[in-house]
Amino acid sequence: MTRLSLRFPIDGQRLLAVGEAGPSDAASLLNHARQVARESDFLSAGPGERALTLEAQVALLRRLRSKHRGFVLKGTSGGRLVAVLSVVRPNQPRLRHRAELGLTVRAAHWGQGIGRRMGEAAIALAAEQGLRKLNLRVRADNRRAIQLYQALGFSREGLSPRALRVRGRFFAEVMMGLCLDAWGAGELRSPRTIAGGVGNPPRVPI
Numbered sequence: 001m002t003r004l005s006l007r008f009p010i011d012g013q014r015l016l017a018v019g020e021a022g023p024s025d026a027a028s029l030l031n032h033a034r035q036v037a038r039e040s041d042f043l044s045a046g047p048g049e050r051a052l053t054l055e056a057q058v059a060l061l062r063r064l065r066s067k068h069r070g071f072v073l074k075g076t077s078g079g080r081l082v083a084v085l086s087v088v089r090p091n092q093p094r095l096r097h098r099a100e101l102g103l104t105v106r107a108a109h110w111g112q113g114i115g116r117r118m119g120e121a122a123i124a125l126a127a128e129q130g131l132r133k134l135n136l137r138v139r140a141d142n143r144r145a146i147q148l149y150q151a152l153g154f155s156r157e158g159l160s161p162r163a164l165r166v167r168g169r170f171f172a173e174v175m176m177g178l179c180l181d182a183w184g185a186g187e188l189r190s191p192r193t194i195a196g197g198v199g200n201p202p203r204v205p206i
Contacts, residue, residue, distance in 0.1 A: 039107040098133035
C-alpha cells in the first residue's frame with residue numbers, strides 16, 4: 001500500500017505535510033516528545049519521564065508496520081516536525097477492532113488547524129485499515145483539545161477522577177471515543193481524498 005502523503009495550507013501561507021513515520025524518523029520523534037513535554041502540562045509524561053530509547057522507538061515503528069498494529073503520522077512545516085499522531089491497536093483478537101489515539105502539537109503551532117488536519121487524516125487512514133473504533137484520553141481541563149476531538153466526531157464516554165498527578169495536584173481525564181462507521185454521517189473518506197486527492201490542491205483549513 002502506498003504510504004500516506006498529504007499537504008494542507010496553514011496560516012494562509014505555509015504548508016503542512018502529513019505522512020506516515022517510519023524507522024528513519026525515530027530520532028526526530030523522540031526529540032519531538034522531549035520538546036512537547038517541556039511545553040505542556042497536559043501530557044501523561046513530563047520532562048525527562050519518557051524512558052524510550054532510540055532502539056526501542058525504531059523497534060516500535062517497525063512493529064507497527066510489519067504486524068499491522070497501527071501507525072504514526074508526522075506533520076511537518078518548513079522542514080520541521082510540528083505534530084505527531086499515533087494510532088496503536090492491541091494484539092488480542094477481541095480488541096483489534098479498536099485503537100488508542102494520541103496527538104501532540106508543538107506549542108508555537110497551536111491554533112493553526114494542524115491538530116484538525118492530523119486528526120482527519122488519521123481517522124480516514126484508520127478506517128481504511130479496518131479499524132472500527134478509536135479511543136483517547138484527555139485531561140479534563142484541556143478545553144482546546146476536547147473541542148478539537150468533538151469537532152472530529154469523538155464523544156465523551158466517561159470520566160476518570162485523579163487520573164493524573166502533576167506537581168502534587170490531581171487531574172481527571174475524559175475518556176472519548178469515535179465509532180468509525182459513524183464518522184462523517186456514514187460517509188468515510190479515503191485519506192487520499194481528504195485533500196481532494198494526492199497532488200490536487202488541498203482544501204482551505206477549518
